[in-house]
Amino acid sequence: MTTEMASSTETEFAASLQGVSKSYRHFKLSNVDFAVERGAVAGLIGPNGAGKSTTMRILLGLVHPDTGTVMAMGKPISSSEASAKQDIGYFSDDMRLYKPESIGWHMQFVRSLYPTWDDNYATQLLDRFGLIEQQTVKGLSHGQRVKAMLLLILARRPKLLVLDEPTNGLDPVAKHEILSELMQVVQDDSRTILYSSHNTQDVEQISDTITFIDRGRVIASSNRDAFLDQWRRIQLQAPEGWQMPEIEGVRTESSYRSLHVLSASQYCDQISTHLQQSGAVIETVKPMTLEEIFVSIVMRGREANQS
Amino acid sequence: MNLKAIQILFLKDLFLSRRQLFAYFVGGLAASALACTPNSTVSFIGFILVITVAIAAGIHLIGTLMLAESTDQTRMFVMSLPVSLLDYSMGKIAVVMTTYLIPWTSMLACLVIATMTMGKQGSVVVLPAIFLFLLCSFLLQLVTAVISESTGWTICVMVGGNICLNVFLMKLFQDPEVAEVVKGNIVQWPVMVLQMIAIELLIICLALVVAILFQFRRRDLV
Numbered sequence: 001m002t003t004e005m006a007s008s009t010e011t012e013f014a015a016s017l018q019g020v021s022k023s024y025r026h027f028k029l030s031n032v033d034f035a036v037e038r039g040a041v042a043g044l045i046g047p048n049g050a051g052k053s054t055t056m057r058i059l060l061g062l063v064h065p066d067t068g069t070v071m072a073m074g075k076p077i078s079s080s081e082a083s084a085k086q087d088i089g090y091f092s093d094d095m096r097l098y099k100p101e102s103i104g105w106h107m108q109f110v111r112s113l114y115p116t117w118d119d120n121y122a123t124q125l126l127d128r129f130g131l132i133e134q135q136t137v138k139g140l141s142h143g144q145r146v147k148a149m150l151l152l153i154l155a156r157r158p159k160l161l162v163l164d165e166p167t168n169g170l171d172p173v174a175k176h177e178i179l180s181e182l183m184q185v186v187q188d189d190s191r192t193i194l195y196s197s198h199n200t201q202d203v204e205q206i207s208d209t210i211t212f213i214d215r216g217r218v219i220a221s222s223n224r225d226a227f228l229d230q231w232r233r234i235q236l237q238a239p240e241g242w243q244m245p246e247i248e249g250v251r252t253e254s255s256y257r258s259l260h261v262l263s264a265s266q267y268c269d270q271i272s273t274h275l276q277q278s279g280a281v282i283e284t285v286k287p288m289t290l291e292e293i294f295v296s297i298v299m300r301g302r303e304a305n306q307s
Numbered sequence: 308m309n310l311k312a313i314q315i316l317f318l319k320d321l322f323l324s325r326r327q328l329f330a331y332f333v334g335g336l337a338a339s340a341l342a343c344t345p346n347s348t349v350s351f352i353g354f355i356l357v358i359t360v361a362i363a364a365g366i367h368l369i370g371t372l373m374l375a376e377s378t379d380q381t382r383m384f385v386m387s388l389p390v391s392l393l394d395y396s397m398g399k400i401a402v403v404m405t406t407y408l409i410p411w412t413s414m415l416a417c418l419v420i421a422t423m424t425m426g427k428q429g430s431v432v433v434l435p436a437i438f439l440f441l442l443c444s445f446l447l448q449l450v451t452a453v454i455s456e457s458t459g460w461t462i463c464v465m466v467g468g469n470i471c472l473n474v475f476l477m478k479l480f481q482d483p484e485v486a487e488v489v490k491g492n493i494v495q496w497p498v499m500v501l502q503m504i505a506i507e508l509l510i511i512c513l514a515l516v517v518a519i520l521f522q523f524r525r526r527d528l529v
Contacts, residue, residue, distance in 0.1 A: 062386050064526040082309055082391040090387040096380040098323060112315050113388050149384075 013071070014038045014160045014192035015059055020068030022054060029054050029216040032068070036160075036194050036209075041186050043207030043224070044196040045294055051216040052196040053092065056164045059194070060090050073160055086114070089158030091149055093165040097137040103148050104133035107155070114156040122155035129177065143174035150178060154185065161185065161193045167202050175202070182206055200291040210290070212297050219301040224290075231288040231296070232267035236260050238280040245278045247271055251300055263288065263296045308397065312390045316398030317405075320372055324406050327371060331364040335410040336417060343421035357414050358441065358472070365445035366465050368406050369452045373399055377456055396522030400449070400515075407445055411438065429491035433479060436500050439507035440475050444468030446514035453518045479503070 016035035021028070029051045036042040046052045057063040058070055061081035070077045073087040097106055103126075111117040126133060129147040140148060146166060153161065161182075167175045183206060185191055197203050203210060204224065211221040220227075234250075237258050244252055249265035260280070264271050272282055288296070321328075338360050341353025376382040376399075386395060415438045422431045444465070451457075451464045479485055484497040 060387065062383070062527070082312065082389045082394065085387070085389040092383055092387075094380055095383040095387065097384060098381055099379070101323070109315075109319055110388065113312065113390070 012037060014040075014073060015162075015194060016069075016071045017055065017059065018069045020055075020058060020065045020070060022058060022063065022065045027051070027054070027216060029058075029065075032213075032216075032218055034211050034218055034221055036192055038192055039186075039190060040208045041182075041193040041195060041206050043203035043210045044194060044213060045198065045200055045203055045210060045290075046196070046213035047198055047298060050198075050213045052198075052213055053094070053164050054216075055213065056090070056092070056162050056194070056196060059162060060085065060088065086116075087159040088162060089153035089156060089160070090162045091146075091153055091164060091166050093168045095149060097145065097148065097152075099138040100136060102134050102136050103131055103140075103151070106137070106148070106152055107133070110152045110156060116157045118155050118157055121157070122151060125151040125154060125181070128181070143170050146170060146178065147174070150181065154181065159191055161191070161195075163193065163195045165197050166195070167197065167199065179205055200289070200294050204290040212294060214298045214301050215305075217301070220297050227290065227293050228287060230266050231293045232264045233284075233286045233288050233292065234262040234264060234267075234272070234275065234282060235284045235286075236262070236275060236280040236282045238278075242279055245274060247274055251296065253296060253299075263292070265296075265300075309389075309391065309394050312394045313398045313401070316385070316390060316395060317402045320398065320402040321406065324368065324372055324402070327364075327367055328406050328409060331360060331367075331410040332413060335360045335364070335414040339414045339417035339421070342418060343425065345425075357418070358437075361411060361414065361438075361441040362444070362465065362469065364410050365407055365441075365448055366462065368403055369445075369448055369461060370458065372403050372406065373449070373452050374456065374458050374461065392525060393523060396453075396519070396525070400453070400518055400522070403449060407442075411442060411445075414438075426492060428494050430489040431494055432488055432496055432500050433485065436479065436503045436507070437476070439504055439511070440472060443507050443510045443514070444472065446511055446518075450514045450518045450521075454521055475503075 013035040014037065017032050020032040021030055023029075027049070032051070032055055034042075044052050044055065054063060058065050059072055059077065061070075061072075061077040061084065064078065072084045075084045077084050107122055111119075125131075129144075129151060131144060131148055131151065135144075137145065137148065150166065163182075167178060170178065179202065182193060182195075186193060186206070193206070195203060195207060207224050209222065210224050210227060212219050233253070238260055240258065242258075242260075244250070244260070244262070247264075250271060251263050253261045253263050255261070262275075267285070272285060275282060335357065338353055338356035342350055342357050344350050344353065376385070386392075390398075415434060418434055419431055422428065422434065447468060448461050448464045452461045455461070479499070480489070482497065482499045485499055488495050488497050
């Protein structure tokens with residue numbers, strides 16, 4: 001890569017992984033390639049154990065990949081782990097604060113490591129999240145713990161937020177509060193969010209781009225609206241013994257007697273025409289939710305691997 | 308290596324261990340005071356308590372400061388901050404050593420002063436050998452904790468250290484030259500004590516080098 005290209009990549013992407021692999025005894029992350037544009041909100045969706053957390057830990061330098069290149073905020077994470085983390089706020093569901101200490105103590109501790117810490121914003125967040133500075137972590141509910149952790153991350157004004165399942169196990173109100181706060185954060189164009197979840201609704205709400213990951217592989221990555229615009233669920237009736245014609249991107253999701261439900265990844269009217277010509281009667285063609293798209297993509301990927 | 312980050316992590320852990328540190332400091336001084344009483348039974352109990360405090364402080368501090376960060380999942384929080392693995396490791400080793408050395412030094416100093424002032428000057432020569440043995444045992448536990456991150460293996464090394472301590476004390480006091488010096492009022496350094504101190508210092512240096520090197524070469528911490 002020339003210097004010019006490298007600097008262009010640095011300015012364009014807040015984070016990028018190229019050809020990243022990591023092997024564990026029972027799990028392998030294989031050749032992961034993806035990048036998050038500066039100012040964008042990128043969603044990383046995958047089932048449990050898909051490799052979302054490992055990917056994020058590699059991005060933070062907490063886990064070193066066996067192969068591949070990782071850049072965060074324009075710096076190679078392998079050689080500038082600590083300085084890169086000055087600009088990154090990382091949240092993980094596996095992360096815990098010190099139970100005997102108060103939220104205020106944690107704020108002081110984090111502030112001592114970040115010159116960018118914003119006291120006024122921290123106070124505002126305390127108020128907005130309904131947290132008490134003197135309260136010890138031991139007495140916090142799960143939702144309050146997540147909010148306290150997000151406060152510690154947001155008040156340091158990171159340029160890149162890496163959030164690993166932040167809304168996991170939260171009640172709808174707490175989830176709304178956190179997503180609203182994240183929406184506020186992305187109003188600032190210079191700030192980037194990489195957000196992972198197996199809950200597609202949360203990701204759909206705030207993401208510009210979506211990457212699907214399953215069994216350690218990136219199986220699809222695109223603009224959120226492109227996914228929603230292109231995918232369709234087709235419900236049809238077909239005579240007994242009907243064989244679905246080979247159409248690229250069309251898969252049978254379920255069949256019961258004469259009723260068949262198909263998904264199409266690149267829907268166009270020609271697909272309906274083709275199906276009708278094969279003897280099927282199309283009942284409905286509906287847009288798919290991100291969750292339905294996610295399940296279909298995962299199943300397609302697994303079938304492709306098996307074959 | 309970021310010295311400011313190491314300092315912040317060190318002070319954070321020192322603060323988090325303040326209660327244990329205070330308890331072992333006070334407990335160590337109380338045990339030392341008992342060990343210095345003229346009554347031989349009470350003095351013996353005091354000496355056993357000194358050794359107990361040193362062993363308990365070691366395993367407790369390694370457990371709470373080093374191993375618990377992994378099981379309590381607080382390590383991920385610390386490692387998400389702008390610190391490198393080396394900063395984290397250096398801060399950890401430094402704080403575990405410091406928190407152990409505070410009660411260790413206070414007990415040793417208390418016993419040396421009391422022994423010298425009570426007219427048992429001869430027996431002062433065995434104290435550095437015994438305390439350095441306890442420090443060796445602690446450092447071997449520390450190295451085990453750093454390498455294995457396992458409470459089980461660390462406890463195994465502690466048990467091994469305790470068994471060796473009994474053999475060590477038996478050999479030390481069975482040596483005729485040491486027995487003679489301990490009874491007297493003159494500070495003389497028997498060859499066996501000097502040899503033991505030299506071996507202990509060597510083990511301490513090796514253990515520290517192994518602990519730091521291992522952490523330096525480590526790639527993943529979470």
